[in-house]
Amino acid sequence: MKIIKVKNPAEGAQKAFDIYQDALNHGVKVLGLATGATPIALYEKLSDSTLDFSNVTSINLDEYLGLDGNNEQSYRYFMNQHLFNKKPFKKSYVPNGISENHEAMAVQYDQIISENPIDLQLLGIGRNGHIGFNEPGTPFTSTTHVVNLTQSTIDANARFFENESDVPTQAISMGIASVMTAKNILLLAYGADKADAVAATVNGPITEQVPASVLQNHKNVTIIIDEAAAMKL
Numbered sequence: 325m326k327i328i329k330v331k332n333p334a335e336g337a338q339k340a341f342d343i344y345q346d347a348l349n350h351g352v353k354v355l356g357l358a359t360g361a362t363p364i365a366l367y368e369k370l371s372d373s374t375l376d377f378s379n380v381t382s383i384n385l386d387e388y389l390g391l392d393g394n395n396e397q398s399y400r401y402f403m404n405q406h407l408f409n410k411k412p413f414k415k416s417y418v419p420n421g422i423s424e425n426h427e428a429m430a431v432q433y434d435q436i437i438s439e440n441p442i443d444l445q446l447l448g449i450g451r452n453g454h455i456g457f458n459e460p461g462t463p464f465t466s467t468t469h470v471v472n473l474t475q476s477t478i479d480a481n482a483r484f485f486e487n488e489s490d491v492p493t494q495a496i497s498m499g500i501a502s503v504m505t506a507k508n509i510l511l512l513a514y515g516a517d518k519a520d521a522v523a524a525t526v527n528g529p530i531t532e533q534v535p536a537s538v539l540q541n542h543k544n545v546t547i548i549i550d551e552a553a554a555m556k557l
């Protein structure tokens with residue numbers, strides 16, 4: 325793992341931007357993307373740049389079940405707002421939160437991933453070490469699947485909703501095995517509340533109890549962390 329320590333999230337966004345600029349300049353074809361607070365500053369920089377994504381396909385990690393793309397809390401909406409409306413991609417895939425058959429949709433999503441091998445996968449990390457919505461205990465062999473969110477994740481996501489009762493309790497997520505197929509992985513983590521998860525990811529045992537620890541098994545992982553997130557390393 326290559327660890328890049330930065331002073332603050334703004335510097336992290338700049339370092340991440342440089343990685344994307346370089347990837348685009350080298351003809352990257354498929355980007356795996358994430359939502360959440362962490363990548364917003366990066367998406368802002370990408371949106372304001374002159375980079376051209378019209379030949380790039382994007383594949384997002386996850387989506388809440390029960391929310392359609394017009395719902396402001398959906399991840400499809402988030403991606404449109406923060407990136408796709410300003411930077412059109414050749415094609416952008418986000419799991420469908422309102423499909424009639426979630427299992428069939430999951431199989432189809434894995435098919436999309438295998439037809440569009442991910443060159444660079446962006447990840448955030450949950451306070452419990454989740455990546456995508458792969459919660460602790462998710463098998464490392466998992467492919468795209470329906471997830472029952474843990475209370476810790478529901479609590480963390482509540483900040484984006486008016487009422488806690490509006491926070492979805494289920495999501496559909498790329499699996500850990502799906503994430504691990506990416507040629508390169510870039511994980512961003514900022515803030516003291518990520519420090520335990522970062523330490524367990526980098527120095528802890530590789531265990532399904534800390535989903536991100538699987539990244540120790542991947543050859544090309546870069547982690548950008550600020551001082552607060554690096555506190556326990």
Ligand code: F6R
Pocket residue numbers: 357358359360361362363385386447448449450454455456457
């Ligand atoms: C989002 C995702 C999640 C987040 C994680 C961190 O697509 O897959 O794993 O990356 O929950 O969220 P933030 O960035 O809001 O702290």
